[in-house]
Amino acid sequence: MKAGASELIRTFDEIMETKPQHEDEPTGVLTLTFLGTRGEIEVRSRQHRRHSALLVEYKKARIMIDCGVDWLRQLQTVEPTAIVLTHAHPDHAGGLARGAPCPVYGTPETHALLARFPISDRRVISPEKPFAIGGVRFRACRVEHSIRAPAVGYRVSVTSSSFFYLPDVARLPDPSKALRGIGLYIGDGATLRRSMLRSRGRALIGHATITAQLAWCAKAHVRRAIFTHCGSPIVRGDVRLVSATIQKLGCENELDAHLACDGDRLHLIANVTRKRV
Numbered sequence: 001m002k003a004g005a006s007e008l009i010r011t012f013d014e015i016m017e018t019k020p021q022h023e024d025e026p027t028g029v030l031t032l033t034f035l036g037t038r039g040e041i042e043v044r045s046r047q048h049r050r051h052s053a054l055l056v057e058y059k060k061a062r063i064m065i066d067c068g069v070d071w072l073r074q075l076q077t078v079e080p081t082a083i084v085l086t087h088a089h090p091d092h093a094g095g096l097a098r099g100a101p102c103p104v105y106g107t108p109e110t111h112a113l114l115a116r117f118p119i120s121d122r123r124v125i126s127p128e129k130p131f132a133i134g135g136v137r138f139r140a141c142r143v144e145h146s147i148r149a150p151a152v153g154y155r156v157s158v159t160s161s162s163f164f165y166l167p168d169v170a171r172l173p174d175p176s177k178a179l180r181g182i183g184l185y186i187g188d189g190a191t192l193r194r195s196m197l198r199s200r201g202r203a204l205i206g207h208a209t210i211t212a213q214l215a216w217c218a219k220a221h222v223r224r225a226i227f228t229h230c231g232s233p234i235v236r237g238d239v240r241l242v243s244a245t246i247q248k249l250g251c252e253n254e255l256d257a258h259l260a261c262d263g264d265r266l267h268l269i270a271n272v273t274r275k276r277v
């Protein structure tokens, strides 16, 4: 296993070490696997080979969040029981061009943009209206990123454990409210410090910097962050140097921050009191 992956597993096993809230409550383990961590860019590397997608495993559920072009003809290796989409850009939904072996969840705008895809089981979700898949609760939160392909992030929870998945974001409205009570933020790694934002009237499009997202987390008292959907400078860079830079930027915001690489896996223990760090 590559250094990046084992390091992430070790780190999160340590910090996620927790105690059950009540002795009689069963402890469930939510396993997150970073299937892919590459953004919509030309380059790829061993650590960032495929478009960003996260597999959420809980009991019998295997929920894949996003399914970009790199996942076309690869879904049989993932065997998802559900696919949840953040938006309709090709690096998030292009892998569904030949349909899906399971229900596909997305907003009305996302499904409309994918109308030409032969998806047989479409589930339309509404932002801010919670829904559940196999015991895992989701709530979509609208974010600014694209006018043509409106995007959402997801608050994902099992009992008292929760994380927020937001691979593409220009601006998160009211971060303190959106991220309240979140144990882990998984964010947009398109750019470390260089702005990739553009204005369209009053709207912002593009990608917020990792630095800006860490500031949102700090404001919302989120203490852990991982960045996926990596941009060209990160994918081309030395993985150890980039990891160290993200950790340093995290420290400046009193956050435990990491770079995600393809194959990285971490376990969140449900029904637990979060350990203070």
Ligand SMILES: [Zn+2]
Pocket: 039, 040, 089, 091, 092, 167, 168, 229
């Ligand atoms: Zn993207």
Ligand SMILES: [Zn+2]
Pocket: 087, 089, 145, 146, 168
């Ligand atoms: Zn996008």
